Every structure is written in C-alpha cells, then in structure tokens.
Amino acid sequence: MTFVAGSKMDFLSPRYHKQSLVQTLCRFGLFVICMGMVLTMSMYPMLRFLGGKLHSSFTGSYLPGHHSVLLVNCPNEQTAKDIGRAIMERRMAACINILPRTSTMYYWKGEIQDATEILMLVKTRTSKTQRLIDYVKSVHPYETPEVLSFPVEDGSLPYLKWVDEAVPDD
CATH class of the missing domain: 3.30.70.120 (Alpha-Beta Plaits)
Structure with a gap:
C-alpha cells in the first residue's frame, strides 16, 4: 500500500489555518482591554480612597464618610x-x-x-x-x-x- 499526498489518511494529520495578522492583533487588543477593565474594577476602592486622600490633602477639605x-x-x-x-x-x-x-x-x-x-x-x-x-x-x-x-x-x-x-x- 502506498500513500499519496492528498489521500484518505490526511484526516489523521491536524490542519492549522493561518490567522491573519489583523485577527491576531484584534484578539490581543480585546484581551488587553478586558484585563484593564478587570484590574481597574478590582482596584477601584483603593484608587478612590487614594484619590480622596490626595484631594483632601491638596484642598484642605474633608472627605465625607471617612x-x-x-x-x-x-x-x-x-x-x-x-x-x-x-x-x-x-x-x-x-x-x-x-x-x-x-x-x-x-x-x-x-x-x-x-x-x-x-x-x-x-x-x-x-x-x-x-x-x-x-x-x-x-x-x-x-x-x-x-x-x-x-x-x-x-x-x-x-x-x-x-x-x-x-x-x-x-
């Protein structure tokens, strides 16, 4: 039995479709945006606290609820x-x-x-x-x-x- 390219045994070898550079960049960009949103949301309480402290120290005002x-x-x-x-x-x-x-x-x-x-x-x-x-x-x-x-x-x-x-x- 001889194997010829394109024979029925091709289904055993995986086929990889090359993604275009644009698709790869879009996926990476979407990943970066999502991670940025997750980090921002998880750090929001600390960032709000620090922002309030900075505002309070620069203006000499009180941060309500502290x-x-x-x-x-x-x-x-x-x-x-x-x-x-x-x-x-x-x-x-x-x-x-x-x-x-x-x-x-x-x-x-x-x-x-x-x-x-x-x-x-x-x-x-x-x-x-x-x-x-x-x-x-x-x-x-x-x-x-x-x-x-x-x-x-x-x-x-x-x-x-x-x-x-x-x-x-x-």
Whole structure:
C-alpha cells in the first residue's frame, strides 16, 4: 500500500489555518482591554480612597464618610465602661462618650419593653466599623445588641485629624 499526498489518511494529520495578522492583533487588543477593565474594577476602592486622600490633602477639605460615629446601648454603666475600655485598648476608637441613663422603649418578642440603658457614642474611622460591630456583638450581654453606625459628613478638621492619629489605619 502506498500513500499519496492528498489521500484518505490526511484526516489523521491536524490542519492549522493561518490567522491573519489583523485577527491576531484584534484578539490581543480585546484581551488587553478586558484585563484593564478587570484590574481597574478590582482596584477601584483603593484608587478612590487614594484619590480622596490626595484631594483632601491638596484642598484642605474633608472627605465625607471617612469617619463614623457608632451608637451602642448597654444595660448599665459598668458594662459600658468595660466594653468602652476594651475598644480603646484595641485602638479601634479615638473617643467614647458614655451618656448617663436613657429611657428606652422597644419591641422584644412581640411585647413593648420599657428599660433604662446607658448610651455609648464611639468615634472612629469608617474602615474600623465592621470590626467594632463584630467585637461589640461578641462581648455584649444582650442577645441582640444595638450597634448603629453613622458616617460623618463634615466636622472640625483638627478634631477629625486627631481621630485619624488616634486610630491607626490597618
């Protein structure tokens, strides 16, 4: 048996179609654009943060939302002091105000409850709020502690700078 070029055995050898240079460049360009978009989207939070810092430092203005105030209710003053001191020792807040006795009414298990509580105001960087919330939930005696976070829209720049110095950025 002799094999002749173009015989039935050609199907065993792979055939490669040459792509044109234009098709190759288009595919490569599309790949570069897609990778650029993925990188930009994944780096957006960091780029936004750095842009805000640069804008703030050049203009001397405040970047809204960079700081937050958390409200935390506690059953008594000692609990508030213990939680507050632990937060301060962990450098998660610059300042905590413990406000005296507040009257509280709330729904709990289908009934209106009437209680006396101590309110804490926790001042910190917004980047620390989730860690603070998780920590308070882990040490608080309530089954469902009240922990609410509010972004600071504006304020005294020297005070807000002091908050930044007091609470290290991870």
